[in-house]
Amino acid sequence: MPKVPVWIDAVGKAPASMTEGALAALGDACWGLLVILNQVNQAMVQAR
Secondary structure (H helix, E strand, C coil), X not given: CCCCCHHHHHHHHCCHXXXXXXXXXXXXXXXXXXXXXXXXXXXXXXXX
């Protein structure tokens, strides 16, 4: 079984609201990145 990274252990000990807030922020950041990548991809396709 792989060793659990320290930050996961720290998240496990953090208050639930803090963890949920961090996960929500991370999710928003990932979604924003996906949207930007999609727009860049469409712009490159149109430029051909």
